Amino acid sequence: MNALYLPLVAGIISTLFAFVMLKRTLGYSPGNDKMQQLSRYIQEGASAFLEEEARKIFLVAVIIAAVLGVIFQSFKYPIALLFGALVSELAGVIGMYAATRANTRVAAGAEKGLSSAFKVAFSSGSVMGLAVAGFSLTGLALLMLIFKDSFLFENITDLSRAFGSISYIDGVMIISSYSLGASMIALFDRVGGGMYTKAADMSADLVGKIEEHIDEDDPRNPATIADNVGDNVGDVAGLGADILESYVASVVSAIVLAIFMKFADHGTMTETQYYGLILLPVLIAGVGVLASLVGVLVVANMKTKDAQKSLSFGNFFTGGLVLVSVAVVIGIAAPDYPFKDSFIIGPGFVSKWRLFFAIASGLVAGIIISKLSEYYTSDQYKPTKKLARDTQSGVAINITGGLALGMGSTIWPVITLALAILGAYWSAGVYGIAIAALGMLSFVGYIVSVDSYGPVADNAGGIAQMANLDPKVRKLTDRLDSVGNTTAAIGKGFAIGSAAFAALALIVSYIWGAADTANEIVNNPIINLVEPYTLIGILIGSMLPFFFTSLLIKGVSDTANLMIVEIRRQFKENPNIKTGDAVPDYKRCIEITTKGAVSRMLTPGVVAIASPFIIGLLFGRSAVAGLLMGGLASAIMIALFTANSGGAWDNAKKYIETGEFGGKGTPTHEAAVVGDTVGDPLKDTVGPSMDILIKLMSVVSLVFGSIFPAGPFFM
């Protein structure tokens, strides 16, 4: 267990460098007074939202923690849960702090040239990246060290008991609770932030652009600050919490599976094998964090001429570094004695290098899925070009065409995913699947840095516009921003792929965890698909992502409608706003969006947390297994469908704006704008929430699985 000090130190180093990068970011020139003033508005808006949101989330977290404590009669699990939530929240706060202060500095940097602007943007993005990786790993390693006894080989001999018949393994509960805390923050951040950003965006556009004919990011628009705040809360805080959660979930599910292996292997597992398997995930995460740090530092200190090239170089460099270090870790730390066949370790696991193949299949799948979403959504390829061309037949054809494109775009990613799952499974069982997810996510520090850089560049553009800077500044930030869009698309492929792998690993962990006695988990557990409870679980599980989508879209459009009323009111009551002689009431708009998003975030969140709980207590563990699998499948489809439909609508519009099919001002362009607006909440609110919805449901099941009865409660 002393090997845990390695990831602990790696986590602490990453955390320290997050603060170093923050200091560096704050050291750059913040631009003129007007710019600083605008940035301050955004900072205040973002903080106000985060605070309001955090208050609600922690209320829910405390309730769940209390339930956990009461059921299992233990302080350890509630503490782990709150700790996981805190770690995720803190990473979000510091990342957002950096992002909302970097926007004006990027704009100021852009006055000097691309390289300076890029440096500021990437440095500030890396604060979030390094914090996400550092905080979460430090937290996990610390937790395992503090509760060391619960993970010792000799102590995993029998199952603890609560409520008499409820059996569970202490170590599993501790780290699962930690993961649950992180998941809850991620869901609420994604859902709340996603609704905030799109409600602000849609209402600002609908009144500003269409009714008042003023440009995007015009300071006369009362919603413009809210719109810029939205970029931060949705794309920085939401994304950071989301990826942190995936990362934690994949490490935790791999460890949990390794612990269960001790039972599944009929007690033939040696001490070396055991420690090898439970420590490997944390060690891989540890070297991944260090490799990411190196990648971040290299890119942050480059003199760049082409942001795209620098980031791609960073991708390959960091990815390669991770792969090499993972290979080294496997070579040193992984056990390769033969295991008995089981779902967890796969058919005839004989060589440790099979773990490397598992990781490789995950990585390859991630790359292919990314490329596929690029194919479906980029205007370089046939599907989006055809969508743009068909838009000439009007809005209805644009909408049905976009829907067809998105729904059809599920086929190849799903087949890729299925083959990769088989590849990882054949290599090293379900443990291999968990490790593959970890492989995709192990350069999380770098990925989040890149992903957070986009919204910062976007915001910088907003400030440049609002502060009336030289148009070339805006042009430059737009270039940085568009690079961000491309890298974000790649990130999405990895997000969906890793979520599918991590969720599968969690589901299987849940099934082991829900087994009733030690004896039951010695053999592979069986959830019979033919059993009616499994069947209805699958039905209800498949429905939930649809219902969830509906709640999110309604949340966005209801909040946007409130905003529309307010923006119209301000323009009407104070004509000086339109002439630029009066400052609009930005605050009021921010308050409305904040209140709207936070209040509408609760229902979807509670649905996600409560549904496995309710189904489990009513119909037993098979029903929950069905619920999770049905939910996973349905969530993946909706995630792919909404991401690709939305992306294609967006890019078809942009393609037409380059002058194709008549360009701006034509009915074709107008039709394309409608498609883009429809796609916005789909791709930016619904799509990203799907991954975390299903993972949260799986973690809830894993934590509470042991209290679910074997069948329906009344039979």
Place this chain on the structure above:
Amino acid sequence: MNALYLPLVAGIISTLFAFVMLKRTLGYSPGNDKMQQLSRYIQEGASAFLEEEARKIFLVAVIIAAVLGVIFQSFKYPIALLFGALVSELAGVIGMYAATRANTRVAAGAEKGLSSAFKVAFSSGSVMGLAVAGFSLTGLALLMLIFKDSFLFENITDLSRAFGSISYIDGVMIISSYSLGASMIALFDRVGGGMYTKAADMSADLVGKIEEHIDEDDPRNPATIADNVGDNVGDVAGLGADILESYVASVVSAIVLAIFMKFADHGTMTETQYYGLILLPVLIAGVGVLASLVGVLVVANMKTKDAQKSLSFGNFFTGGLVLVSVAVVIGIAAPDYPFKDSFIIGPGFVSKWRLFFAIASGLVAGIIISKLSEYYTSDQYKPTKKLARDTQSGVAINITGGLALGMGSTIWPVITLALAILGAYWSAGVYGIAIAALGMLSFVGYIVSVDSYGPVADNAGGIAQMANLDPKVRKLTDRLDSVGNTTAAIGKGFAIGSAAFAALALIVSYIWGAADTANEIVNNPIINLVEPYTLIGILIGSMLPFFFTSLLIKGVSDTANLMIVEIRRQFKENPNIKTGDAVPDYKRCIEITTKGAVSRMLTPGVVAIASPFIIGLLFGRSAVAGLLMGGLASAIMIALFTANSGGAWDNAKKYIETGEFGGKGTPTHEAAVVGDTVGDPLKDTVGPSMDILIKLMSVVSLVFGSIFPAGPFFM
């Protein structure tokens, strides 16, 4: 087995009455020359399409039959398959023959008043209704009588063999093949007809209404005949084949389950129990056919003042009659000796009356789901009213609102379905689920009569318009048509509910059928959800309905685009068309739609047939079980989502047209028209195809299940 003569005679009586009603329909006055001429155009167009379609379908059917014959070294199964296809095709042909000749007669009748018009319309609809029920039941009873030996108690002792290791039961194969034949026709008819009708509709509207500003059903529009043909091929032939298939599938799956029971019951089943269970489904179908006939005759001979009331009365009357006769049949023929617990017969089956409860849960679920879809789509209730109100904010909000409405509308129907499945299962196991589906469908003769009546009324309105009849005629046919819309909505609830039940029964039958040896099927078979092959099956299965939807939407819009080009060409090249001095080239439009729909029907059809086959051969039977369950869940969601989104968009538009929110000619109305157009292919092409997609996949698996290996072929 002599009891089979009862359903045989019932089927023949129903068939005879179909011809009686046809003669009666043809006896009504066909109206003036112009009307007859228009009706002839429609007849020719419909026949041309049916012929073209049938040629392609039978090619596929012959190929599948040949494969079946070669694999199982038998002529029986291919013959049964082709026989099933033929029965379904014939029912479609005669129903369409009546419908396309009734349209002008309904218009002529409407000149005399509501009661006459209603009588013609309902009589012609009943031709299809009685033919569907009569043909399919006669066919099945005949088949079972001819191959009587394969169903005898003493002959269900061991499994037949083919290919050495492939084991299967002869009787199961015969009736499953029959069901497969009917399924194939249904899928192609639904998909082909659905694409035809919407492509014609959309293109006629987009060029006619929007570009040329001429009314619907204006004879100057070159697409108007194609549009009217579409109502027949989509809503009459497609619907008839679809419900016939559901009907056959539910009878067949119940019989198949009963046959497997002989093994599942560890050989303790008595001869009486066996015959009781296998004959009960056919007997229920038999009394259902007779009850439907009585209902049809009563309604067809009523002097009606209010079509809605007459049809509702018929519904309750026929439904009540069915329920009573089913109770009688159960009382007389069902066995009530205790069976051993098994999935097929459920936990502790002791009383035959449990079968009646199973049917009741199916019926109640069907009614609730119908009422729910009325709630979501009628402008009497909140959701559609809100959609209409929100449409004031523009097209984008109308579209996202409609999507949210449809996706959110999945929750209660799915929960209802889940509870009804449990109810039926607790009453009488999976056999109870199959019987419940049959209960919902047993008044199929009446249901199809009502459903086919709608499009006939619709067509009559078209002819009235085109032949320049008195506007009051059109008003009257519109009234009949709108009643048809309400009954169609109720029909949809039953269609989705019964499809879910029937598909579940088929899936479980498949799992039994795919078991490798007699020994394996003695106990409840197990498909482990945790097994990776099941998992990837679920993933791919969930994806297929999305992919299928995309193919259908593309088929509609591509065909519509070809039509748009042609319609524009005709108006441009011959200005006399617009002035009414020249007859447009209707035929050319019909040819384009026919060719477009038929050619685009093949890919989705082949995907549906081939996917279980390919997955089964590659990854084994667990993967197929996952494929079917994932596909079922996903298909149900998309069916509910598209039906309710489409219905709500349609009715929100109609609601606005009544003068709400400004009424016609406002931007709000324009936005609502776009929503309606988007919804059209969703609710009329995609939605209805989903049920049959999943049933076809299930039947293919049931027929070919015994050749699927236990695991992936290469391991």
